[in-house]
Amino acid sequence: MPTLTIDEREVSVPAGASVLEAAEALGITVPHFCYHKALGAVGACRLCAVEIQAGPQHGLRMACLVEARDGMVVSTTAPAATGMRRAVIEYLMLNHPHDCPVCDEGGECQLQDMTVAGGHGVRRYRGKKRTFPNQELGPFVEQEMNRCIQCYRCVRTYRDYAGGHDFGVLGVRQRVAYGRFRPGRLESPYSGNLVDVCPTGVFTDKTVRFRARVWDMQCAPSVCPHCSLGCATWPWARYRELLRVSGREGPRTNGFFLCDRGRFGSGHANHPDRPRTPRLDGRELGWPEALEALRERLTKLTWAHGPGAVGLLTSGRASLESARALGLLGQALGGAPVVCEPHPRRDRAVRALVAELGQLGRDQEDVRQSDCLLLAGLDPEGEAPMLALAARQAVRRGARAAVWDPRPDRLPFPARRIARLPEALLEALARPDGRAPDGLEAAERESYAETRAALQAAERPVLLGGADLLGPRGVRLLLAAARALSRPGRACGLSLALPGPDSFGGALLCPDGPDADELLAGIEAGRVRALVCLEADPLSEHPDPARVAAALGRLELLVVLDHLPTASAARAHAVLPTTAAAEMDGAFVNHAGRLQGFARVYSAGLPIRVTGQGAHPPREFRPDTPGELPQPGWAVLAALAGEPVELGELRAELARSEPRLAGLAGLVAGGPGVQLALEPSARERPDTPAEPGVAEGELALLSVEALFGSEPLSARAAPVAGVASEDALALCPADAARLGLGEGEPARLRSALGEAVLPVRLAPGLAPGFALVQRRFGGPLEGFAPGGGPIACRIEKGGAR
Amino acid sequence: MTLWRSIRGTLAALGVTLKAIFRRPATIPYPEVKRVPAPRYRARIVLTRDPRGGERCVACHLCSAACPVNCISMQAAEGPDGRRYAAWFRINFSRCIFCGLCAEACPTLAIQMTPDYELCRRDPLELVFEKEDLLVEDGGKDRDYDFYRHAGIGVAQARGEGSEEEPPADVRSLLP
16 A cells, blocks of 8 residues: 655655545546556556656656555646646647537537646747548447547557457557448447447437537436446436446446447437337326226226236336336235236246346446356347456466357357257256366367366456346356355356346246246136236237237237337327436446436426427427326336335335345435345255257257347337348258258248248357347347247248248 | 805715706617617627528527527428428527527528617517528628538539539549
8 A cells, every 4th residue: 555645735645645546535537548547557658748847757757657666646737747737738639620519429518628638829830730530430420530539549458458359549650540441330239339439529429419418418426227237327318318328437336437238229219119108998098087987997907806907017127116116016916916027038037047047146347357158148249238347358468268158159268068958067066066067079078177176266257148048047157156166165156047127026026926938828728807917018928929919819908008109008008108218317227236216317208309399399388298298107007006105215115125125215326336245045946947948859949139120129219220140040051051041041940939931141159050040129039039048940042032 | 064064965966966967868768769789789680682582590509509598499401402401490589688699600691790789579489489580681780691502512513513623533533
């Protein structure tokens, strides 16, 4: 702990910290461009000059590059330091264009701030300004290279931090430029971070080009709703439109960065077809009439047929409070149980995790700090993109990584890979002797043994998995393996990607309710006559859409509460509009059992872009806001139950009734959240039967999530809808050759999920015996709900597309 | 004494009145006669045009940020040539206090104050001026200024062809 003096104040900092970080600990901001907490220091911008007056070094130094030492005396305000900073700003501004009024960075530009703060106003140099050609970098990022100050933050983020390959630095002398070798879409799933890290306006968000100034926008600390990781975000809204999302510092979760799905997928809140008015039997109603009529019908059904006549279904998309309010509606209806996920296998997998996780859950920060990682049945790019980035940071620090997954390897870091389903391997890992399973090849056996030894030797091992591929049995095996690898005083952590942002919280609230199949059986048997879906879309998420469609047709009343125009909402008798996450206060429990609150950014309403039809807002006086009717799910449900509550009351009730959620009472949005005090369930762990496998010689179909287009929220966001990859059937070249199929040729795919004719894509990384499709909304694969694990399929040449 | 004081007071006041009868009146019979204020008088706000006749306003939001009464609102948009412009621009004159901060803030000299002070309307909604009401076919006070000529990002002219710019660098060249 070196102790040094900065600006006549003493501070002690951890060994290895720089003078800049020491100053920051005192609350003194040393101006800087190239230094970034997550990227470290390179000393490229020369702005953070300070004068070191005593200690091991003397004179003008770069604060970010000098390690803080005992006895140092540093001045950030010495004339030499301020003079240097003034000169650096003047140099940087020599070539900077005179275009702040038309630059989207204006108002949040570090260069602008520093220039104004340093008092630079007149360009004394009379020479000409250097210019660059720009590049077209795809639909997300706009480049204006003339604004560049050569701080190297973009390259360090894109290549070093995120492992991208198609972006770099070119040129010599003062012609140093950043971009791709050829113009084209940035391939990395983390390309949007360029917008956040660029200290000036070289990289700006193309999806909201010229849409708003930062000071005009509403924003509040929020949690990303696009996967289960719970990354910290700032959503920004203006004129009742959710415009953009930027990364918020989440020390336990995302650090600083976001994936492109989380950043550019927020447009679902502005969807033109989004339900905005309560609708009952095709008629639009006000809230009081709609709720009164529905309450009467639900109560009548309960009286006539008993409390089981109403089914309640939620999903991982709904907030914790909304899920609780659905439970309260069930109680008000005499004890109707809640089904917490429309996909029964996903449901059981999440519940298996919640029941047994205990204190083994690991956030992204634990993954970043880990020294040995095993990714079993996880494809982070589709299921939890930021988890790959966290794992990459661990690998960059020297951690070993292994992957057990039949899917092609798309990880941004090197890992030892066994291209097989992880179940048998995990079963072996969970056994005390850890003997490798039968049927492995010699190289695979060696790889398995090495991974097992590394996990045992590691100080902070973490097992990562995906609930979609593993299923309940796989999740239990992963948990068993984590327990088997734990020793007293050193636990082996576990980080499992779940289907939705609050899948964990939903399962916590209904640990032993029925699953969606039991609900469907109830509908088919005529026991269940009405169904209330809270932000759930069984038609798209259940593995048997035909069965769901038939069952929904038998219902006397289907009530859908949602803010998305889902397939189920289109068939519902009653649609009650709810608010999106950015339009309400609420909480999610992330994949590792961390409870995080999010705050309302803006109030729901029809965007002015819609009411004004692109021109100026309507010239009229009116007391209400058009499209203001959507209400938070919990508020609608509480009103439907006849007991309207405030959010605070609901949270207090929840904290009382569920001791593990006690942290909810004092939860603040924007804070680090609360790690739930979970105890592994004392109940006997049921031995989940193995799933019906796929017969020898048959291809196993995996329907998985893609980065864009699979997740229900971002799939309905305008900027993302255009970039989802083409629907295709991926086969390994050997299987394709056996079936007589070549790249791009149409193939007919038949499976329990449905039938589709798709072009074949040869995927050399895919394990033989597997066929891979990525679900995409709005295409032939819409019904191929992910989460089903490997299922039998038949593929033949063919057919017109 | 009291009587004398009263008489003197009446006559003195009458004298003041008589004197004022022969003085030039301070008031003018508006609206028959209209006063012409100084050119820098701050009244009705207009949006001016650049020397080539294009809209000067780039919808940078600096006027609305400077406005102390929040009477300016707008939406920026991108033209086909990459030009940033105001898709709509609205000033609510029923709220405006004619302080001139918007004109002072404007980096492109688009928004300017004029001496036209006749802004009364019977319907408050008529005081909400849209862009077409604000735009004038003139450069206003500094006719020669053209922001995009100096912006340096290749909108009004090709990249690197502005008067203060070098041609675009060839980043693949290794020559010194």
